[in-house]
Amino acid sequence: MNSLSGTLIRRLPRFQRPCHLVRYVGTANEESDKKLNPRHFLLLLCPITAFSLGYWQIQRRRWKLDLIEKIEKIMPSPPIPLAEDVKASIDLPEFQPITVEGRFDHSREVIVGPRAIITDDIPTGAYGSAWGSRPSAEHHMKESNLSNFGAPAPNGYCVVTPFEIKDRPSVFILVNRGWVPTALRDPITRPDGQIQGTVKITGFIRYNEKPPPFTPDPKTMSNAGKDQEPHRQYFSREVIRISETLNTLPIFIDADYASTVKGGPIGGQTKVLLRNTHTEYIITWFSLGALTLGMWMYWLFF
Structure with a gap:
């Protein structure tokens, strides 16, 4: 009897979790990782900020073009009395x-x-x-x-x-x-x-x-x-x-x-230099926004 019981003990299989439970638990863990949490919202600020700055540069470009147009019109105009x-x-x-x-x-x-x-x-x-x-x-x-x-x-x-x-x-x-x-x-x-x-x-x-x-x-x-x-x-x-x-x-x-008078200062020292580089900034910020948004979506869903 002792020998038989020892044989039975040695042959008893080790307890294992059923395969369907393993698959279920693994899927649950993955879904838990992909669920939105505060960290995801914090990282979403990167593309939001980049797109906002790109839109702001669009407004700045319109303002700069209007300013250049006004200066081009007003400078050649006849002088008016003060x-x-x-x-x-x-x-x-x-x-x-x-x-x-x-x-x-x-x-x-x-x-x-x-x-x-x-x-x-x-x-x-x-x-x-x-x-x-x-x-x-x-x-x-x-x-x-x-x-x-x-x-x-x-x-x-x-x-x-x-x-x-x-x-x-x-x-x-x-x-x-x-x-x-x-x-x-x-x-x-x-x-x-x-x-x-x-x-x-x-x-x-x-x-x-x-x-x-x-x-x-x-x-x-x-x-x-x-x-x-x-x-x-x-x-x-x-x-x-x-x-x-x-x-x-x-x-x-x-x-x-x-x-200008003889022996006096040299007049005509008016310099108008308006840099209009807003288009470059628009491309830069929207490209950065698209890139960071793509990275955020990949990290969340893949």
Whole structure:
């Protein structure tokens, strides 16, 4: 009996889970892995964000094209007089041609830069000049009687001077008279260019220029003339800041090249450069959205 029972014990099969239960449990586990959970929703944010940015770039492209169209129409238009109800540059479209009559207050002149002179080297297709072709830099220097200093300097400064409007006593605006080389940034070095009396100028309305990050604060130059207030240097066209310092209206005009006088700054320093790369961004963001969406669906269903 003992031997028989031992034989029976040795021959008893080990308990195994039925095959149909194994298949059922395995399928249940796989379905559990593919069931949506918070992690899936978190990863879905990637394609949603990419598609949203692509749509935003479509809106930006439409805005940029409208802006370019407006500038192309307004810059060649005839200049209009500066109306009395205009209290700031933003009351008019930027690059609106303007004509104004009055006198300069050279004692409060400031400089903005350093900046390179704008010449006919700027491509017309980049909206660098609405005036057509411009004389070369060497011609600029000769016409303004600055050829004594040799070839045009790669960098210089824009001269910004308060301008008192005729028949409106003590009402001043800001006029960018033009570019001078570094050697002539001090007004005492160019007395012939400091025109006196009533003059009529034409130019473009300009808006405030946001300084780039880490732009230094304006600084006072130590080489001011005897009757000159401390000469200040700004590093960008900060219309609001300059107007508050000089007690003028926040109206800024870029004088045209015709305003250039012998020995004075070289006018026509208006640069319009609008980059329209939104199409590339649209393709990039929608491609990234499609790629990440495909990866998400593959991970969820396969």
